[in-house]
Amino acid sequence: MRSRTPDRLCAEAVELARQAAEDAVGAETVGGHLGVQAETDRVVTHTFECLDAAYRGWHWAVTVARAPRAKNVTLDEVVLLPGPDAVLAPQWVPWSERLRPGDMGPGDLLPTDADDERLEPGWTGEDEPAPNSAVAQAAQEDVLVSDDPGVQPAPVRAQIRAIADELGMGRSRVLSRLGLHLAADRWEKAHGAQTPMAQSAPAGCASCGFLIPIGGSLGQAFGVCGNEFGPADGQIVSFAYGCGGHSEAAVIPAPPAPAALILDELVVEPLMLHPDRLSGSVEPDAPAEELGHS
16 A cells, blocks of 8 residues: 655655766756655655656656665666656557558568468368377377487378378468458458449449459359459459449440452443543544443
């Protein structure tokens, strides 16, 4: 329990507290005496204004104390504490919670926890074999061998991870149901039915010829846009998404092919020439046949 009334001798040791603060941080940063507070029996804290411009609203707290029946006051500690109007740094947040999409750059590594809820074993859904199975017994034998200090540990062939590596299955973990739902929520928010682009689209991506299907369970609701002029080219889009680049929204009909040129060489058509265009010895009134036209 804290004493309501500060110890008299400790409360009167203002100069001792000030001298301790000045010795610790320098006289130029220690301002006027702000008050005194009882911490417990014969333990008192003096506060002084902090004159450092970088710590506006902070104060120096100097704690002094004395032993029972002793008259000498001794120094306990000198600390810098924030006041009600102090500028404080934001609360520390782990890097895993600060990370946002797009923060990774070339050469960055993003580790995942061994128990990441977004992932699960990629083969059977269980990481350990049944206790009474043959692979579990083989694993127990491997443990017994590895406990012998004179023998090198044998490879743990009974684990599903080791078997999958031998078969070349490659991925030890895949997206869990939670991971799939989180991915679907992100894709739906970015390119889904509720986006302004989809609201004004003439039709959805489900009927668009530029939609590239994907496999897995998410392939029932999402695909990849393959329209180079679309706003989501190369990105995952929901079947309910859409844009003005839909393949069937405005189809331009093909222009009609011109008719083939027909040459009729069996019919003779008389052609009369204008007198001004006549030259040579041909008479102006000569029939067309005499002019050599056929």
